[in-house]
Amino acid sequence: MTDKPKPARNYFVPKGGLPPQSQLVTDRAMFTEAFAVIPRGVLSDIVTSALPFWDKARFWVLARPLSGFAETFSQYIVELGAGGGSDRPETDPNAEGAIFAVEGAVEITLEGATHSLTEGGFAYIPAGAKWTIRATKGAVFHWIRKRYIAVEGLPAPDAFFTQEHDIAPSEMPDTNGGWATTRFMDPTDLRHDMHITIVTLQPGAVIPFDETHVMEHGLYVLQGKGVYHLNQRWVEVEAGDFMWLRAFCPQACYAGGPEPFRYLLYKDVNRHAALP
Template sequence: MSRYHTPAGGHPGQEQLLEDRAVFTEAYAVIPRRTMRDITTSRLPFWEETRLWIIARPMTGFSETFSHYLMEVAPGGGSDRPEVDAAAEAVIFVVGGALTLIIGDVPYEMEAGGYAYIPPDQPWTLRATGEAPAQFHWIRKAYEPVEGIEIPFPFVTTDADVTPQPMPGTEGRWATSRFVDPDDLRHDMHVTIVTLQPGGVIPFLETHVMEHGLFVLEGKGVYRLNRDWVEVEAGDYMWLRAFCPQACYAGGPGPFRYLLYKDVNRHARLF
């Protein structure tokens, strides 16, 4: 059974050293788990008993297509007006606690591992229903409509119900849990879970147009980002600009799993 990292918040003690692994470069950023403290949280309009860490947002000259929130909603908290931008589509991935997500007038009970896609201009509400805070990732993107292609329908599933697809020639050491069919051109973003078994490797420097946000859900690994090797562990976040070279090794002793965002299936914008 997979375990998903959840932030503890709080503050480090005064005796702790300042040194950490946080990095922000022209090609990538690394936000370590230790930076997700009370002092770095934000609040949102129309959300009750809620705080969040904003770990990615569009920035000119860097990643420009998406935002990524790590949400923490106290029991009974939530929102009846969660999204204020009608153009925004969303993926919700639950990592702790329990919540009720209502899309239109259809309720869904979600716990750790739950995954939901919400299309643009779709009414939805969310309430934390457990005894502990509900913690979940909320990835937002401005949907890019294409004439003649319909907008995707909402759906809810779970990590456990999606079979990881091994990459060819890896004997299952590198696999991807795909929640959307890659050939479905209605979708202009994919949010997947990549799993590498101990010793598994992405054996070449991927260099491509898709922007990435990678949140490490479980385990540890060593990532090649542009010219640098960076150690990462559960709770760390990586933010990659388009064409940033990337590869990794899984460190063990258990699986190395991360939640991955990328933009797909659309023409490059010509400004």
């Protein structure tokens, strides 16, 4: 018996640069009281950031806590040159992190052990962990950060490393495989206060109702295109676009063709709502 071939998976990677002077100014960028859309064309050289203790690195900041909007997480696309990285990547001892590699390879050394992440590789790094990261030949990855919410009597989650190809997608009920979720965190493990998943919708598949829930979302489109219904507005999105959804923002979508519509999804989970 031979193993089934693994399906081809594409991961969009921004390349920066600057649009020509002849390009029209109007684009799909949108910031509302309930959601934001950052199209891939916005990710130019002049909107990158630098961070302390990183070298040969630049950061596209897609989300950060904003009072009165989404408040639980930050999300970056990190581009490393050859030999780039950091020996002190995280300066907040209360921040947990998730890294998803989309181009090249990085080596993460965590508590004395070194792990290699190639395209489709995922790492969960607990708050307070001592780690370093390097790219021998250059790399691009997503970095999601969240202040970990500890619960008395519940231990903190352990670090882990995995690869998208090695996780069987969970098909949503009654969708005949048209809508599936690849879950990096075990949804039954309540130590985790965030979930990172990859949602895959086959061409023509649909999320058929306006989800309206307490979780905040960050959605980065890895592949394909779709049409999202966000707070009573229809928005077209494609590979390389990012959506930032406030808690309770109604959301539904259709997947366009001809390839699967796939996105990297963040949401906060498993904790009581904070009371002032």
